[in-house]
Amino acid sequence: MKIIQWLVILLVIGELVWTNTLVRSGRDVTATDLAISELRRQNEELAYQVASASAILTIAQKAKEAGFVTPLPSQFVMMGGETLPVALVP
């Protein structure tokens, strides 16, 4: 009889602890959901930055700033002063 009483008390305590743990872990789930949504937001932001940086318009603009020019039928650079023209494009 005593064993049953102790068992009931033990089970009640166990139930309380288990329920409390579950309720507390609800906060962890909420925090995890928030973390997921934050990571998703950061991922979208990075994709946006990559797309902006790799757009053809951006690349063309940067190439122009770096000195690249549209190829012409004939192009020369002068080497050794202005006496030795070297053909870049025939």
Next chain:
Amino acid sequence: MRIWTLFLFVTLFFSIICVRLFYWQIIEGDALRAEAIAQYSLSLTIPSVRGVIASVDGSPLAMNEQTSLVYAEPKNIADTIIFTKLVAPVLRVEESSISALLSIPNRVWVPLARKVDRAIKEELQKLPFKGIGFEPEPKRYYPEASMAAHLLGFVGSDEHGLDQGYFGLEGYYDRLLRGRAGSIELQKDVQGSAILVGDAKRIEAEDGRSLTLYVDRTVQAIVERRLRDGMQKYGAKAGTVTIMDPKTGGVLAMAAFPAYDPGDFGAYERDVYKNPIVASTFEPGSTFKVLVMSGAIDQNAVAADTTMQESGPVQVGQYAIRTWNNEYRGSITMTDVIVHSSNVGMVFAGGRIGKEKFLKYLHAYGIGEPTGIDLQDESSAELRPDNEWRDIDLATASFGQGIAVTPIQMIRAVSALANGGALMEPHIVKEIIDSTGKKVEIKPKKVRQVVSPRAASVLTEMMIAAVDRGEAKWAKPKGYRIAGKTGTAQIPVAGHYDPKKTIASFVGFAPADNPKFVMLVTLTEPSSSPWGSETAAPLFFNIARDLFTYYSLPASQ
């Protein structure tokens, strides 16, 4: 007496209790239950993410940008006048509109502005007061700005304020791209955190599908730059360039000007939203001759070396049909008819086919019916019924007058010649990818065999001769075998043709022996010259030169 009084008092007392219980449980029951549910349950919408549209190399042409919905909580605002004065200039809205929103009685939440970008949000966050909040809200972003605008379409709002795609791919694939929103309902504790032992109901959002296109963004950029320059050089009011892979029907590039920025579509006139390549018709003029001639060759009604006498205008009923320059070359072959774009010669070839077969080829090439391209705004001019075709209609149609086509119909028909006579269904989208990464390929679809491979091959040689010996030979890149045909169509105005207003065009494919691309160029009302050979043809060849370099296609001659 006293017992009756007590009885009445008790009865009245319990009646009042019953009435009160009826009021709270039956009349106010639903509202109280809803209030209770709101206190212990959490209900959230899980928004779906709109799918990405990417070019063939995976680079995004349309994607999502994180913006914010800005809202106000009137009950938390200490001074609405100061609030309005500070917030309105940052949001770039009238102060009166914010005041009006804040003055609506019993409102706890008032949306102030939608799709606000990060810089404005950060500026608002610096303001020293409470009562303003932000909710994340995606906005469509087009990394290449106005590039391929007509092809992509744009995302606006429907009557409920929800995102909806309009025109182009955004419109055609709207339901696939937008996906399906999910929801979550669970019980919460006093701090708003989820209670896992309570009832929970979660319906996951299904993100929109993403699209991978046949379109190559480098080719698209080349085409748009060349078309813009060409329109400026030749003084054209409008222009289009369409490039297609003849073997698959996949559209490699599609450009039309004037265009608009799909990220700022509201700043443009509505007329410009329509894609003229699929939604506008034009009289194709001489480019149409290759289709009629292919039918004549296919029927063995003529051969490439069949000769006819081009000695003067040909009379059809009461009408005299002349050559474009009113010059006549005597005995000429069918190849010469194409090379010199002889209207008289085409009347001869069209007459050899006969009305019934002539119309059969028009139908087989898909003239008069939509192509089935996956763009929202496709339309098509209907052909007149077969029994209403007169001799003069047949004669003028043989050289591309009195018949209307859309640019997509025209390029698809010529693609059939580049593809051994097989007509393909044009497509923009190559693959559809769902949110789990599963890919569904849209396989090339052959619609029908229009002419035999032999006829297609003969026509290819005729078109090569037209490029090598025709009016536009001066502009051709040396060393390449290019098949093509110029076209100059007058624009019908108030029942007659205006000789000064033309649509100049050039259609062709290269390399002719194993075509990598078919291209159609149209220029509306070029002012430097009305002729296709002096405007559309050089533009075609300029783009072709760039494509030869891009695709590493060597010269063969």
